[in-house]
Amino acid sequence: MDKIDFKRSLPGFRAKQGRFDLIEVPESxxxxxxxxxxxxxxxxxASALTSLYPLAYGLKFFSKLELGRDYVVPPLEGLWWADDMAAFTSARDKSAWDFTLMLLVPDWLDAGHVDGVNGTVRAKGSAPRLGEIRFDTLREGTCVQTLHIGPFDDEGPVLERMHTDVIPEAGMTMAGKHHEIYLSDVRRTAPEKLRTILRQPVIPQDHRG
Incomplete structure (x- = not known):
């Protein structure tokens, strides 16, 4: 049985440091x-992480054993926002951040599969916020993204350049939540080697109204 690794097969999981790419992200x-x-x-x-992963791995093993389709659990992703987006660039006021943590679900799995595995995970009692997890679709469309290598706290200047230079110069304006994809395992990777995709959905400036 072949095991699919979405980091290798999906273009949205690829980016290069120092380059800001304009990409089309499919509905996921x-x-x-x-x-x-x-x-x-x-x-x-912390509680979000300890709740997401048991369900994600439950889906993986269900897919492998019941459907004959195996895959690597995709990288953790996060949507981040604040009332003032300077909290992410110049101020870096983390106490003001809101977030949605996410794990991609393969398109051959559906809500019925998630509900079934949810019951199994609930019976094990290993996911404290299982009832707060939702199965939902994200539609981002056109995005600008780049790869950041290094500590998370060094993202500020990269995001500042993306927001104030790259996006306006492309004739675009920000249209959705800041999106990060964590390609590295923070538990096993030195801060200076962390690889994080930084993504920002955009629309043409003349479509703001």
Whole structure:
């Protein structure tokens, strides 16, 4: 049985440091859970992770054993926003951040499969916020993205350039939530080697109204 690795097969999981690409992101389905605050200290962040992964791995093993289709659980992703987006660039005020953590679900799995696996995970009691996870679709369309290598706290200048230079110079304006894709396992990777895709949905400036 071949095992699909979406980091290798999906273009949206590829980016290069120092280059800002304009890409079209197809509609995708995710497991999603919301939270607020500094990801380093927020109880919401830790409990979101410990709830998402049991369901994601349950789906993987269901797909492998029942459907004969195996895959690598995709990288963790996050949507991030704040009332003032300077909280992500110059101020880096993490206490003001809101987030949605997400794990991609392959398109051959549906809500019925998720509900079935949800029951199995609930019986094990391993996911404290299982009831808050939703199975939903994300539609981003046109996006600008780049690869950041290094600590998360060094993202500010890259995002500042993306928001104030790259996007306006392309005749675009921001149209959705800041999106990060964590290609590295933060538990096993030195901060200076962390690889994170930074993505921003955009629309043409003349479509703002």
């Amino acid at each position: 389905q995710y497991l999603m859970i919301d939270g607020h605050g500094d990801p380093n200290t927020s109880p919401d962040f």
